[in-house]
Amino acid sequence: MRYRDREDELNSAAHHSGRKCVEKGCTKPAGTAWSPFWCFEHNVERMDRISANLEAELAYRQGRG
Ligand SMILES: [Zn+2]
Numbered sequence: 001m002r003y004r005d006r007e008d009e010l011n012s013a014a015h016h017s018g019r020k021c022v023e024k025g026c027t028k029p030a031g032t033a034w035s036p037f038w039c040f041e042h043n044v045e046r047m048d049r050i051s052a053n054l055e056a057e058l059a060y061r062q063g064r065g
Contacts, residue, residue, distance in 0.1 A: 003034055003047045011040050 002008045010033035017036035021028045028039035038046055 001047075003032070004044050006040055010034070011043075 002010055005011065013029075015031045015033050015036075016029045017031035019030045019036065020026070021030045021039035021042055022037045023039070023042040026039060026042060028041070030037055030039050032038065032040060032043045034043055034047065
């Protein structure tokens, strides 16, 4: 998973948006190739959450859930 790899170019400072992370209490610089709103750590959390939701949705639709 590239979004989990801190060293990946898609997580490099080149993608920083100049904002702070939108997560409450987080002051890290926001911006990855996936979104300008979250810092690396919170983007990973967010993407994990989305992946889990998508997987659950898929399981439900396929009658596995
Ligand atoms: Zn953050």
